[in-house]
Amino acid sequence: MIDFTDKKAVAKAIQYTNVSSELTRDGMAAHLKTCVAYGFQAAMIAPCFVSFAKTVLAGTGIKIASTVNFPTANDTLEMKIAVLRLLAKEGADELDFPPNPGLLLGGQEKEYFEELRQMAHVAHEEGMVIKSMLEFGYITTPELQAKAGRYSSEAGIDWVKQSSGWGKGGCEAIVEHVKILKANVELPCRVKVSGKVNTREKMQALFEAGAELVGTSSGPAIVDGVVGNPNAY
Numbered sequence: 224m225i226d227f228t229d230k231k232a233v234a235k236a237i238q239y240t241n242v243s244s245e246l247t248r249d250g251m252a253a254h255l256k257t258c259v260a261y262g263f264q265a266a267m268i269a270p271c272f273v274s275f276a277k278t279v280l281a282g283t284g285i286k287i288a289s290t291v292n293f294p295t296a297n298d299t300l301e302m303k304i305a306v307l308r309l310l311a312k313e314g315a316d317e318l319d320f321p322p323n324p325g326l327l328l329g330g331q332e333k334e335y336f337e338e339l340r341q342m343a344h345v346a347h348e349e350g351m352v353i354k355s356m357l358e359f360g361y362i363t364t365p366e367l368q369a370k371a372g373r374y375s376s377e378a379g380i381d382w383v384k385q386s387s388g389w390g391k392g393g394c395e396a397i398v399e400h401v402k403i404l405k406a407n408v409e410l411p412c413r414v415k416v417s418g419k420v421n422t423r424e425k426m427q428a429l430f431e432a433g434a435e436l437v438g439t440s441s442g443p444a445i446v447d448g449v450v451g452n453p454n455a456y
Contacts, residue, residue, distance in 0.1 A: 227427045230446050231262060236426075236435065238288050238317075239442035240267040240417070240456065242389070248275065255279045261446055265317060267438050270310055277314030288317035288438075294390035296321035296358060300338050304345050311349035318346055319354040319438070321387060324361040327371060335371075339378035347379070354382035354415055358392030359400055368400065369407045376408035382436065383408055388418030388456040395419040398432040405433030422450050 225232045239261070241254045251272045258266045258280070265286035268276055276287045291306040292298040298306075307318055320342060326335035339355060346353035357371040368385075375383045385400040387393040394400075396416035404414045416434045420426050421441040429437070439445065440455045 224430060227423060227430075233423065233426070234262045234442070234446050235264050236430070236437060237261075237263050237442045237445065238265040238267040238286075238415075238436065238438040239263040240388075240438050240440045242267065242269045242290065242293070244269075246272075248272075251275060252279065257443060258285050259283050261443060263442055264436070267319070270306065270313075270315075273310055273315050274313045286316040287314055288319060289315045290319045290356075290387070292321060293319075293356075294321065294358075294387050294393055296356075296392065297323050297325060300341060303338075303342060307342065307345055307351070307353075308349060311346075311351050315351065317352040317354065319356050319384065319387070321356040321358050321392070322371075322375075324358050324392065327362060327367055332370070332374070336374045336378055339375055339380055343379035343381075352381045354384050355380045356384045356387040356393075356417070357404075358387065358394075359385045360390075360392040360394040365403055368403050372404040372407035376412040380412055382413050382415045384415040384417055384438070386418050388420075388438065393418055393456070396425075396429055396434075396437075398428055401429050401432040401434050418456060419453065421445070421453060421455065423448055 265288040267288040355375040396418040414434045415436040417438040420439045423445045
C-alpha cells in the first residue's frame with residue numbers, strides 16, 4: 224500500500240489517460256508534458272500516438288501504455304495479436320486489452336481462457352506488460368466476475384482491471400469489484416482499476432481493497448488533492 228500523503232508515490236501509481244477520439248497531436252503533446260511534470264507511472268494513450276510518445280518520453284522513465292480493440296472487445300484473436308505486435312514495434316511498453324465478454328457470457332470458457340493465454344504469451348514474447356480489461360459492465364454477476372479474474376491470472380496476464388472505464392462495458396471502479404478480483408488472482412497477477420476514479424480518497428479506498436494501479440484522466444486532480452471531472456474516465 225502506498226503512502227497517500229506522498230504526492231510522488233501517488234503519481235507513480237497512476238497511468239494518466241487520454242484516449243479521446245478528438246485529441247489532436249498538440250493535445251497529446253500537452254498530455255505527455257503533464258505526465259513528465261507529475262511523474263506518472265505511464266501515459267495511457269491511443270495507438271495512433273504511440274510512436275510520437277516514444278520520441279517525446281525518451282529518457283523520462285515514463286512508460287507508454289496503449290490499448291487494442293477498445294471498447295468493443297470483439298475483434299478476432301488474430302486481429303488483437305496483430306495489433307499487439309505492431310504496438311510493440313512502435314514502442315508501447317504496456318497493453319490493456321478486453322477479452323471478448325461474449326465468450327464468457329455464452330459459456331465458451333475454453334475460448335475465453337485461450338484468448339487470454341495467447342495474448343499473454345505474445346505480449347511477454349514482445350517484452351510487454353499486459354492487462355485484461357474485463358468489462359464488468361457486461362459481466363455483471365459475481366460468479367462470472369470471479370471467473371474472469373481467475374482465468375486471467377491462470378493465463379499469465381500481468382494485471383486484471385474491472386473495466387476500461389469507457390462505454391457500456393466500462394463501469395465505474397468500485398470496492399466490491401476490486402475485492403472480487405483480489406480474491407481470485409494470484410501473484411504475479413495484480414489488480415488495476417479504471418472508471419471515474421477522480422479523487423485521492425476514492426483511489427485510496429480502492430487501493431485499501433487491493434488495487435495497486437489506476438488508469439484515470441483525473442491524474443493531476445488526484446495528485447493535487449482536488450476533485451476531477453465526475454463525468455470523465
